[in-house]
Structures are given as C-alpha cells and as structure tokens.
Amino acid sequence: MTIVANILGELFAPTTAAYALAAIGLNIHFGMTGLMNMGQAGFMLLGAYGFAITQMHGANLFSSVLFALLLAAVYALLLGIPTLKLGPDYLAMVTLAAAEIVRIVGRSTSMTNITGGSAGIAPQDFTTRFEDLSPLPDGTSTFLIWTYNNNIANSWWLRIVAWVLVALCAFLCWRWFRSPWGRVLKGIREDENAIRSLGKSVTKYKMQALIVGGLFGALAGVVFVLPRSLNPDSLGRTVTFYTWTILLLGGAATIMGPILGSCVLWVLLTAVKETMRVTIPSTVISSNQIEALGWIIVGVALMLLVIFRPQGILGNKKELAFNG
Amino acid sequence: MAENNKAPVDAAQRHDVGAAPAASVREPFYDIARWGTKPPEGEDLISTAYGDKVTRDLAFVENKPGVHKPDPILVADGVVRRFGGMTAVDVDHFEIERHGITALIGPNGAGKTTFFNLMTGFDVPNTGSWHFDGKDMQHVHPEQVARGGMVRTFQLTKVMSRLTVLDNMLLGAPDQPGEGMFRSLFPGMWRRKERENREKAEALLERFLLIKKKDDFAGSLSGGQRKLLEMARALMCDPKLVMLDEPMAGVNPALKQSLLDHIISLREDGTTVLFVEHDINMVRHIADWVTVMAEGRIVAEGQPKTVMDDPAVVDAYLGAHADVDLGGDSVLEGLEERS
Numbered sequence: 001m002t003i004v005a006n007i008l009g010e011l012f013a014p015t016t017a018a019y020a021l022a023a024i025g026l027n028i029h030f031g032m033t034g035l036m037n038m039g040q041a042g043f044m045l046l047g048a049y050g051f052a053i054t055q056m057h058g059a060n061l062f063s064s065v066l067f068a069l070l071l072a073a074v075y076a077l078l079l080g081i082p083t084l085k086l087g088p089d090y091l092a093m094v095t096l097a098a099a100e101i102v103r104i105v106g107r108s109t110s111m112t113n114i115t116g117g118s119a120g121i122a123p124q125d126f127t128t129r130f131e132d133l134s135p136l137p138d139g140t141s142t143f144l145i146w147t148y149n150n151n152i153a154n155s156w157w158l159r160i161v162a163w164v165l166v167a168l169c170a171f172l173c174w175r176w177f178r179s180p181w182g183r184v185l186k187g188i189r190e191d192e193n194a195i196r197s198l199g200k201s202v203t204k205y206k207m208q209a210l211i212v213g214g215l216f217g218a219l220a221g222v223v224f225v226l227p228r229s230l231n232p233d234s235l236g237r238t239v240t241f242y243t244w245t246i247l248l249l250g251g252a253a254t255i256m257g258p259i260l261g262s263c264v265l266w267v268l269l270t271a272v273k274e275t276m277r278v279t280i281p282s283t284v285i286s287s288n289q290i291e292a293l294g295w296i297i298v299g300v301a302l303m304l305l306v307i308f309r310p311q312g313i314l315g316n317k318k319e320l321a322f323n324g
Numbered sequence: 325m326a327e328n329n330k331a332p333v334d335a336a337q338r339h340d341v342g343a344a345p346a347a348s349v350r351e352p353f354y355d356i357a358r359w360g361t362k363p364p365e366g367e368d369l370i371s372t373a374y375g376d377k378v379t380r381d382l383a384f385v386e387n388k389p390g391v392h393k394p395d396p397i398l399v400a401d402g403v404v405r406r407f408g409g410m411t412a413v414d415v416d417h418f419e420i421e422r423h424g425i426t427a428l429i430g431p432n433g434a435g436k437t438t439f440f441n442l443m444t445g446f447d448v449p450n451t452g453s454w455h456f457d458g459k460d461m462q463h464v465h466p467e468q469v470a471r472g473g474m475v476r477t478f479q480l481t482k483v484m485s486r487l488t489v490l491d492n493m494l495l496g497a498p499d500q501p502g503e504g505m506f507r508s509l510f511p512g513m514w515r516r517k518e519r520e521n522r523e524k525a526e527a528l529l530e531r532f533l534l535i536k537k538k539d540d541f542a543g544s545l546s547g548g549q550r551k552l553l554e555m556a557r558a559l560m561c562d563p564k565l566v567m568l569d570e571p572m573a574g575v576n577p578a579l580k581q582s583l584l585d586h587i588i589s590l591r592e593d594g595t596t597v598l599f600v601e602h603d604i605n606m607v608r609h610i611a612d613w614v615t616v617m618a619e620g621r622i623v624a625e626g627q628p629k630t631v632m633d634d635p636a637v638v639d640a641y642l643g644a645h646a647d648v649d650l651g652g653d654s655v656l657e658g659l660e661e662r663s
C-alpha cells in the first residue's frame with residue numbers, strides 16, 4: 001500500500017510540479033520559438049539562489065520571488081544579446097556553459113558566505129516564511145491514501161502552491177499559444193527570414209521568448225528547492241536533460257505536454273525503482289544500483305518512444321511531417 | 325458495363341438539353357471547367373489613371389542604362405557587392421519609377437537576387453547607397469525595410485511549414501496589437517483587428533486559388549502553391565513597393581494570366597512592382613519598363629519593345645528564337661532546313 005501511495009504520490013509531488021514549470025518555460029523556448037536552451041537548470045538555480053538568499057536576509061516573500069524573477073530576466077538578457085543574432089547552435093552552447101558557470105560560481109568556496117558554497121543553503125534558512133504563510137493548521141493530514149505534513153518541507157501547502165503556479169503558467173501559455181504573439185514566435189521557429197521580410201523584429205521576439213521561458217524556469221527553481229535544501233549540485237546538467245526529456249515525452253508545442261510529461265516520467269521512474277526494490281533481494285542488486293538501473297530502464301523506454309512516437313504523447317504527428 | 329457507359333452519355337445529353345438538373349447528374353471528372361484551377365475573372369479596372377500616367381512619363385525617358393526617371397521611388401547609387409574575388413552586383417545608378425511595373429531580367433547568376441537582398445537589407449553591399457521614397461536605406465534592418473513599405477518575396481520560397489495557410493497570411497498583416505507580448509494576453513484588444521485581417525486574407529486567398537487550403541499546413545502545399553502563398557502574403561500589408569523574385573515560376577498558365585491581371589490592378593491601388601522573371605511573354609505583357617542585368621551590371625534599360633529588339637540583349641539573353649514559340653513546328657522546320 002505504501003508503495004502504491006509512493007508511486008501515485010509522484011503524480012502531484014512538488015518536484016513534479018517544479019519540472020512541469022521548467023518544461024513549460026522550455027516549451028516557450030523550444031516548442032514555440034525554436035530556441036535551443038541547453039541550460040534551463042541555470043535559470044532554475046539562479047531563481048533558487050535569488051529567492052533563498054533574499055529570504056535569508058529577511059526580505060518578504062513577494063520581493064524574494066520578484067528578485068528571483070529579476071535575476072533570471074537579467075541572465076536571459078546577458079545570454080541573449082550576444083547569441084540571438086547568431087545561429088541556434090550558439091545559444092545552445094552558451095546556455096549550457098552559462099548554467100555550469102552559475103553552478104560552479106555558486107558552489108565555490110569564495111562564495112561561501114553568500115551562497116553557502118558546495119553545502120548550499122539549509123531549508124530552515126529560507127523556507128520558514130513560506131511555511132508561516134500557510135493557512136492550514138499544523139500537523140499532518142491524510143487525503144485518500146496519502147499522508148503528508150500540512151506545512152513543513154514536502155507539505156500539502158507546498159503542493160497546493162506549486163500546482164496553482166503550474167496551472168497559472170499553463171493558462172498564460174495557452175493564451176500566448178493562441179494569440180498573434182504566439183503566432184509570430186511559431187513563425188520564427190519555422191523561418192526567421194520570412195518573418196523578417198514581413199516586418200517583424202525577430203531579435204526582439206526571440207529575446208521576449210527567452211526571458212519569459214527563463215522566468216518560468218526561475219519559478220521552477222524556487223519550487224524545486226522549497227521541499228529540500230538548496231544544493232547547487234542538485235540543479236546541474238542532469239536537471240536540464242530531464243526537463244528536455246519531459247518536454248519531448250509530453251509533446252513539444254502543446255499546452256499540456258510538459259505537465260503530462262513530468263507526471264508520466266516521475267511516476268514511471270518511481271514505479272520501476274520501487275518494484276525493483278521490493279522484488280529483487282538486496283543481495284543481488286544494491287539500492288544504489290537500483291537507482292542507476294531505474295534510469296537505464298526509463299532511458300530505453302524513452303528511446304522506444306522517440307522511435308515509435310516522435311511527436312511525444314500529445315504532439316501532432318502531422319506537424320512533424322514537414323521539415324522543409 | 326452499362327454503368328460505365330452512362331457518364332459520357334449523361335454529359336452529352338446535358339450539353340444538348342442544356343437544362344439538366346446538375347445535382348442528379350454524376351459529375352464527369354474530365355469536365356475541365358470544374359477543376360479547381362480555373363482562375364477568377366480578370367480584375368475590372370476601376371481606372372487606368374496610374375497606368376496611363378506611367379506610360380506617359382516613361383515615353384519620354386531615354387532608353388539607356390542608368391537613366392533618370394521623372395518620379396523614382398527607389399534610387400540606387402554605386403551599389404557593389406563582391407563575394408571573394410567575384411563581383412555579383414555592380415550597379416552605377418538605377419531608378420525605379422513610382423507606380424510602374426518594372427521587370428528585371430538577365431541570365432542565371434546575373435545578380436538579380438543578390439540585388440534584391442541588398443535593397444531589402446538581407447545582405448550588405450561593400451559600397452553604395454540607396455534611397456527608398458526619399459529615405460536613406462543604408463544600414464536599415466530587413467524588418468524596418470518591410471515596415472517602410474518595401475516588401476519582397478524569395479526565389480527559394482519561404483513559407484512557415486507548420487503553420488496553416490491562413491496563419492501564414494495573417495503573419496503578413498501589419499500593426500496587429502496582439503503581437504505585443506502583454507497585449508496578446510487580452511483578446512479584447514486584438515480580436516477586431518484579427519477579424520479584419522482574416523477577411524482581407526481570405527479575399528486574397530480566394531484570388532490566389534488557395535481558399536480551399538486555408539486550414540491546411542503550409543508545408544503540405546505544392547511548389548507552385550507555395551509561390552502563390554508567398555506572393556499573397558506579401559500583399560497583406562499593402563506595400564508601396566513589392567519586389568517579386570520569379571513569382572510565376574511553376575504557376576499554371578491560366579492562373580498566371582489571371583495573376584498578371586491582378587498585378588496590373590495592384591498598380592491602380594498605388595503599388596509599385598519590381599519583378600524578376602525569365603518568362604519573356606509575361607514581361608512583354610505587363611512590364612512598363614524592362615531592365616537587363618548581366619554579370620552584376622545593368623546593361624540595358626527601356627521600353628519592353630525597344631529592349632527586346634536590342635541585338636545585344638537578344639544575342640546574350642533572349643536567344644535567336646525569342647519571338648518564336650519553341651513548341652511550334654516552325655522551329656523544327658527551321659532546324660531541319662539548316663541541317
């Protein structure tokens with residue numbers, strides 16, 4: 001019973017929501033505009049730092065979130081100005097490298113008194129004000145088969161806030177997808193020069209898309225660190241690659257794709273790992289190995305998906321048919 | 325067997341009787357008049373004021389390269405573009421008459437497309453200056469060029485494959501407030517403009533015989549249909565000068581005729597047209613002025629008749645049989661006689 005609860009609990013876990021948010025941002029970059037952002041984790045980490053550090057120094061929640069968003073916007077501008085006029089590969093390289101730079105600077109010993117170095121920032125330093133805001137009573141609650149703390153760490157309160165954020169971002173995305181602004185972005189994805197010849201300023205639109213997607217990434221970072229501590233190494237390259245996996249799994253250029261992709265990936269992964277843990281005795285495979293094996297199995301499943309359903313779960317096959 | 329024979333009989337009867345109810349008759353597939361390719365009737369010109377004026381004005385212009393014209397909309401001076409050691413474009417002086425239909429012809433690799441790219445900001449010349457409607461256009465970005473009213477199409481067609489035909493058209497519309505990031509979130513601010521644009525787009529699609537395709541992905545269009553879509557899209561913003569790079573390549577002859585009428589009617593709306601075309605009949609039919617380019621330079625300019633009788637042009641570009649229908653028997657006879 002606890003196994004089933006654990007597996008299904010991933011469906012609405014805060015981390016699932018965080019990845020969904022990051023993937024929605026990436027969807028604006030890649031699915032809508034065709035920008036290859038290979039460093040979404042950089043936006044997330046920067047957002048998390050912006051939030052946690054200001055919280056540590058006693059700022060209120062609102063200005064902390066605002067500061068996190070501001071950092072991400074400035075970061076997007078810095079990355080975008082030199083690269084957006086060049087080809088798509090340049091943005092991919094620069095975002096990948098910049099995300100690593102953010103992580104390495106964050107964990108360097110010289111920054112210890114600001115970022116906490118490689119140990120990061122402990123949860124009690126930045127989550128208390130968020131937890132105090134909760135209208136829920138103290139203690140734990142059980143809903144159907146799930147029991148979580150109401151307010152502390154991996155809590156119901158965080159789940160509510162995280163999924164409200166996801167819903168809000170998905171709504172914004174939906175509005176944008178169906179608007180003339182979204183149409184221009186999709187046009188840029190298809191053919192930049194054609195859009196230019198019709199009098200639209202391509203660089204401006206790309207910059208807007210980069211910033212908006214980055215803001216969603218920063219929010220994702222905040223949600224990501226709230227149930228745990230802020231550790232720079234937990235927001236490294238792998239997070240970017242999971243985000244890409246989620247986007248492609250759910251279906252790029254769809255509204256619900258990133259959310260569905262995130263739910264499916266985490267439920268699947270937990271299911272594989274939990275069943276292995278129960279069915280295979282630990283003398284044959286240790287729990288460390290199960291962790292790795294879980295990813296291998298998911299990787300194979302994803303390969304099959306990309307071969308047999310390249311448009312993702314929700315994508316439109318017809319759209320993929322034209323490459324010219 | 326009887327079933328198979330029925331259709332032609334029906335068709336024949338219908339022609340005889342003339343009043344057979346259309347719905348009950350099985351439509352023969354070979355009824356060519358019903359193909360979706362039949363162009364709409366030619367435009368009824370409301371007036372020919374601009375056409376007459378241009379003809380009158382150009383009648384007094386000398387037929388030599390780089391000549392000054394009474395009312396130029398685009399003036400280029402000393403525009404040179406080199407690719408490595410090769411000079412692709414080297415234009416001393418060139419003017420395009422306002423409201424005129426100017427044809428730019430010349431052999432492959434003459435530099436016509438490169439000239440288009442230079443004028444519209446997609447490429448930067450090594451030296452030179454050019455003015456559009458009195459404004460200096462050096463260092464102006466392509467999007468600003470287009471917003472200024474100079475819109476071009478591409479020889480290698482550029483359509484947005486994974487957008488619908490209608491969306492492609494709507495992207496051509498200028499001044500849609502919903503194209504701002506924040507305003508796009510409030511449909512109330514752009515719905516009305518969107519509706520107007522849609523009506524305009526549908527009217528143009530009707531004209532270009534693409535209305536049935538309006539909800540299909542543009543990537544599913546045929547080569548000729550893409551050319552048509554691109555041209556229709558360029559007309560969405562009512563440009564002052566539209567530059568068409570081989571607009572009729574791959575378009576069927578009947579539709580070509582009808583689109584030529586459309587181009588002529590564009591002139592009466594105040595649009596100036598510059599087009600590149602290898603089809604000499606089309607040039608002869610609609611151009612007010614013909615410019616010949618070869619190896620990057622403008623080698624001849626003038627009234628269509630004069631230019632096409634110019635022995636140098638005939639020799640270098642048109643070929644000896646320019647006036648002859650190459651499909652006709654006369655060519656074969658000529659060849660046989662010679663051999």
Ligand SMILES: Nc1ncnc2c1ncn2[C@@H]1O[C@H](COP(=O)(O)OP(=O)(O)OP(=O)(O)O)[C@@H](O)[C@H]1O
Nearest residue numbers: 407411412430431432433434435436437438439479
């Ligand atoms: N990007 C480029 N790099 C190098 N050379 C180029 C480039 N673009 C064009 N050229 C050269 O410039 C010359 C003019 O090319 P352009 O495309 O303008 O010809 P064109 O007159 O449009 O010919 P066509 O009628 O075949 O379309 C050609 O010799 C071509 O090889």
Ligand SMILES: [Mg+2]
Nearest residue numbers: 436437438479
């Ligand atoms: Mg060309």
